[in-house]
Amino acid sequence: MRRFMWIFAVVGLLGARAAHADDAHALMAEALAAQIDHPTPVHLPVTAKAPQHAAAQSAVKRGIAPQAAAATARADQARAQGQAQAAAHQAAAAAAAAAGQAQAQAAKERAAHPHPTHQTTR
Amino acid sequence: MRALCVAIALLGLCASAYGQGESSTSRHLLAGVHAFKDGHYEDALVELRIVARAPDAPEDLAFYLGPTLYKLGRYHEALVVFLASHAAPDALTDFYLAQTYYRLGLYRSARGVFADLRTRGLGPALDDAAARYIAEVDRGYASAPEPVVVDAYLAQGLALADPRLQAAYLEEARQVEQLLPQRHRTDEIVWSLGRAYAALGDVRARPLLEPIAAAGGPHAAEATALLAKLPP
Numbered sequence: 001m002r003r004f005m006w007i008f009a010v011v012g013l014l015g016a017r018a019a020h021a022d023d024a025h026a027l028m029a030e031a032l033a034a035q036i037d038h039p040t041p042v043h044l045p046v047t048a049k050a051p052q053h054a055a056a057q058s059a060v061k062r063g064i065a066p067q068a069a070a071a072t073a074r075a076d077q078a079r080a081q082g083q084a085q086a087a088a089h090q091a092a093a094a095a096a097a098a099a100g101q102a103q104a105q106a107a108k109e110r111a112a113h114p115h116p117t118h119q120t121t122r
Numbered sequence: 123m124r125a126l127c128v129a130i131a132l133l134g135l136c137a138s139a140y141g142q143g144e145s146s147t148s149r150h151l152l153a154g155v156h157a158f159k160d161g162h163y164e165d166a167l168v169e170l171r172i173v174a175r176a177p178d179a180p181e182d183l184a185f186y187l188g189p190t191l192y193k194l195g196r197y198h199e200a201l202v203v204f205l206a207s208h209a210a211p212d213a214l215t216d217f218y219l220a221q222t223y224y225r226l227g228l229y230r231s232a233r234g235v236f237a238d239l240r241t242r243g244l245g246p247a248l249d250d251a252a253a254r255y256i257a258e259v260d261r262g263y264a265s266a267p268e269p270v271v272v273d274a275y276l277a278q279g280l281a282l283a284d285p286r287l288q289a290a291y292l293e294e295a296r297q298v299e300q301l302l303p304q305r306h307r308t309d310e311i312v313w314s315l316g317r318a319y320a321a322l323g324d325v326r327a328r329p330l331l332e333p334i335a336a337a338g339g340p341h342a343a344e345a346t347a348l349l350a351k352l353p354p
Binding site: 023024025027028029030031032033035036037038039040041042043044045046047 | 161185193224258259268270271274278
């Protein structure tokens with residue numbers, strides 16, 4: 001009887017170890033199911049630029065913290081945004097200049113060739 | 123009495139083995155899981171990296187490590203972990219794989235995994251989430267995509283160094299290309315994808331490279347050489 005008790009103890013210990021791994025799996029499964037994300041809108045890529053996360057990954061390889069990589073990515077994005085804004089401002093300035101030139105040209109033309117109605121009113 | 127001694131010796135050995143496991147890999151795994159559960163993903167990653175280096179790391183490490191990297195926004199690393207795993211298929215692991223594809227903008231691949239998961243029978247909450255992901259992808263592809271989308275995936279794939287990531291982007295390019303009314307860079311995609319799979323020793327390279335080798339074009343010799351290196 002005592003012999004059987006010892007055998008049960010051994011089996012119990014081995015079983016406990018397996019249960020430990022099962023615990024981790026069950027806990028993780030519970031956490032995974034609770035932390036699923038919801039879909040964000042689909043944005044199809046339209047430019048042939050390198051993937052956004054390549055920089056973060058290479059930074060990880062270099063031993064830079066993910067936050068630093070994310071900051072770099074944000075800085076890149078801000079720079080890109082800044083460039084886009086600068087381009088927009090340039091375009092707006094060019095458009096304004098063109099409009100100014102057109103106005104000036106129209107004024108010159110009006111001065112050179114006065115409108116008939118204006119002549120009649122005078 | 124002899125039996126008692128043997129049993130005690132055995133018990134001691136088992137207790138020792140149990141204690142070692144408890145104090146290293148299992149303990150780190152459990153700590154990682156608890157950290158993940160509490161949303162402390164950096165801490166979880168530290169623990170799981172230790173587990174990954176252990177000789178007795180669990181075969182289904184991707185189940186723990188992949189979602190942790192995903193939660194940290196390290197999508198490329200997560201994708202590599204998921205794709206490199208040889209563990210038996212698991213619905214939750216695949217769900218996070220699909221989410222990783224989605225976050226990387228590899229929507230067709232994500233859709234494929236979500237659709238497959240739904241046929242395997244998920245619980246109602248996961249099934250509902252998978253259905254929402256699929257609906258979102260279908261909304262994005264309600265009309266035929268522009269060829270530039272294929273160009274983008276192809277360029278992104280070729281810019282990556284890891285052949286697993288390369289193959290993922292090129293597969294996406296291939297799937298999107300199939301939605302176009304006309305062929306667009308098919309040969310380039312197939313050749314690049316075949317090479318990426320061949321670099322991984324993946325037999326999926328075979329049906330892609332065999333026609334190229336047989337056609338006798340500019341890539342025929344290289345395709346033949348790559349095919350020769352593939353496992354049977």
